Amino acid sequence: MINSSDSSRRNDVENAGEAGLEEARLRQQAIGVKLRHMFDEVVNEPVPDEFLEILKRADAKASGGGA
């Protein structure tokens, strides 16, 4: 991507650096959005009944059989 031929080298590097930074920033933003989306997808799934049943049983045991 970076043209490294003598005199124009520095400008090229700077421009490429700037454009590269901006592009990298946009990419990171996009990855961030996707990452949250991926995580939230699971968060938004209905919780399997098993979880609440296990907890309910443990709670009943803790409070003396739920009498």
Add this chain to the structure above:
Amino acid sequence: MSTSRLGAAPKPASADDDGFKRELVQLIPHLRAFARTLTGDPTAADDLAQDAMMKAWDARASYQMGTNMKAWTFMILRNQFYSEKRRSWRQSQLDQEAAERTLVAVDDPEAPVALDELRQALKTLPEEQREALILVGAGGFAYEEAAEICGCAVGTVKSRVSRARRALAATLEKGGYGRDGKAAGDAMRSILGEADRLAGARS
């Protein structure tokens, strides 16, 4: 706060237990999501999340109400994950099986392509980078909280997250996880497109 219908019943811990349980129940979806990113396998993830939930419940006496219960439960889940992993001498084989199952599991025609690609790319990251990135980038934890959960220094989390971000971008750019012969850069393009769509939908 709690509806103490039992009045003066001789159970001093039960009002606290109610509050604790309510909070814990609200965290279950987040524990499931974190477990999914650690194991990469929905079934193993739910087993792990259930174990972590029960460990948290059993340890409720050591939890101080009002402190960060999400971080506390995530730490329990993470410890559980790594101690199981250490115990299992068959783990490399299990990882392989899980990876294969997950490849099938995410092969859902409804799932946006970009998400599938991100999942595959995440798998190429070293574990400690992946968990740091997930905690900070998706779980909404501050660097300090993530450091507490992972039992390492804040600076370590920061560098793991930034290395993970760079590596992810590079992997997606190259399509380096070798997905069905797609042209280089396709993964990143679809991620950029997807992200635009999601951002648009959100605002």
